Amino acid sequence: MTDQTQNPPAMTTGAQSTVQASRGGMLGLTANDFRLFLIVLVITFLAPFILNPFPEGSALAQFNAGYPDLMQRFVIFGIFAIGFNILFGLTGYLSFGHAAFLGVGSYGAIWMMKLLTLNVIPAIIMAIIVAGIFALMVGYVSLRRSGIYFSILTLAFAQMSYALAYSVLTPITGGETGLQIKNTDRPLLSNIQDGEIGRANLFGLEMRSSFELELGAWLFTFNAGYYIAAVVMLLAFYMSIRLFRSPFGMMLRAVKSNQQRMNYTGLNSKPYTLAAFVISGMYAGLAGGLMVAMDTQVGPERMFWTASGEVVLMAILGGAGTLIGPVLGAGFIKYMENIISKINSTILHEWFFWLPDGLENFVVALIYPFIGKGWHLTLGIMFMAVVIFLPGGLVEGGQRIAGWIKNRRGSGDGPDKDPEHHPKQAPHVGE
16 A cells, blocks of 8 residues: 655655745746846836837827836836736636725825825835735635636625725715825824925935936936836836745645645645735735825725726736736736827828828728727727737747747758757746
8 A cells, every 4th residue: 555645756846846946046036037037127127218219209209108107007007917917827716806905005005195104115015004904804705715706706895895985985085086195184204384285205205206318309207206116016026926936836826727636635725815815915005005106196996897807908918827927918008098099080190191082081080999099999809819819918929929030040950950859848937
């Protein structure tokens, strides 16, 4: 009779190799993960240059996205999507109510600024704590069910939270108008003058502080708020990498793979799924706190179900279960929301003025439903195309292009590179 107390050798070896790999390399990351983190870091800090490829005043300048407000949204919603991916990408639990934690964290942050200090650090910490506590309560109830029932429960909690903020808890939430810093607010640890409206800051450095660099026809803006949010996003991204590669992350993948079989082995999966739910909610609270730090106001619309659906689109469009995918999805959707939505018929006529009048009007009429207020239609078509042809999202698309280029380069190296005898390694999970 075999000894039933011993673990399967394959599982033990795999777990040990994963843990050892996560401990090696720079910052405790594997070589591939560190390379990915370094790429994200460089792109994040060079974003003012990368997002302003067209000179000011040119016809294509409207496609520039290097202004502070939009860059802040890129990184803040990137954090939101990273947190959602920890729950959905690792465990497979689809939450339709994550905007509730974004909103609760925002309210916690704004009250910290109104009562204690305008320094953003205590506000962000309070946002994380409040969102984590709320996520613990919601998760404890919702995780009693799985599948579509779990999704409906989270949606119900989010809509109840929205209704409470909108019409019931108005002394706390400000109701429909929301909350913002007013000239009557006197935080305990501030020295603002009577009648002065306080501004969010980091030890005196205001979030709105910006420096502009003009190089020829190009104008680049470097905003303090963006770089503070970018640093937080990089830390959140690094923590997500460590979590993905940890034994805890392996347990979450086991839940997604076959939770019933995992329970049959005697392992209780509920503590792991609840921990993932709380961590994911805290990420959402962190994003909500940063939103208040950048723009000191908050309203109940942040908790509406459409905001929860948006983060689902971000994760799936970028690549659920991957490391960089949710960040790409967040950036893609926010770019379309803020750039593509500004294109109107007048701009289209300027682009196609060189066409004959009848053909110009036909082309404008053909394109117009997909831009401006119709940008959601374009997003929906692209989302369907990704789901059908690229189930792994934009990350899978990038991997396919990279593989095609690699195959093209290797095709001329002779018979020694026969793919039958030299199979290509599977792509790295986090790339």
